[in-house]
Amino acid sequence: MKHVRIDDVENDVQPAAVVRRLTEALETTDVAINHYELEPGDSFAFGYHRHEIQEEVFFVRSGTATFETETGDVTVGAGEIVRFAPGEFQRGWNRGDERVVALALGAPLAYGESELRRDCPTCGGQTRNELDRQDDEDAPEGAAVVAYCLECDTETGRWVTGSMPGDVP
Structure with a gap:
């Protein structure tokens, strides 16, 4: 058995105010939990x-x-x-006025191949993107996640913990 207090798990860099990755903390082997x-x-x-092989379930608390x-x-x-x-x-987005609290489950744990699409201002439409974790001295924790268009290498988004500048629904 493994017992974890959600608030004791560290927040991660995501386009959400809070994301606590519970998979590792709970030592699950077949399901991702966030x-x-x-x-x-x-x-x-x-x-x-x-995701190629992973199904995802979102429970909105x-x-x-x-x-979308x-x-x-x-x-x-x-x-x-x-x-x-x-x-x-x-x-998924929070397009309302109140905070959304949710639990996400993904199984199997591995995604297989994933495809990420974002709007690219240079290409003028939604294109395939990839993510890269980078050092960022302006970020509170010294790291950022950056999205790049695979067609033209334009940066399409940059996130630090609890922030999503330049990313709009």
């Missing part, structure tokens, strides 16, 4: 994405999350849960 707290305008992910999908937006309120099958594109 606790999220999204302020208005925050997102669960760095971009519109899909409080607030309302809106997920290939078939349109899906709203998930407090006490509701949504599942995305492997290969389904999605990105």
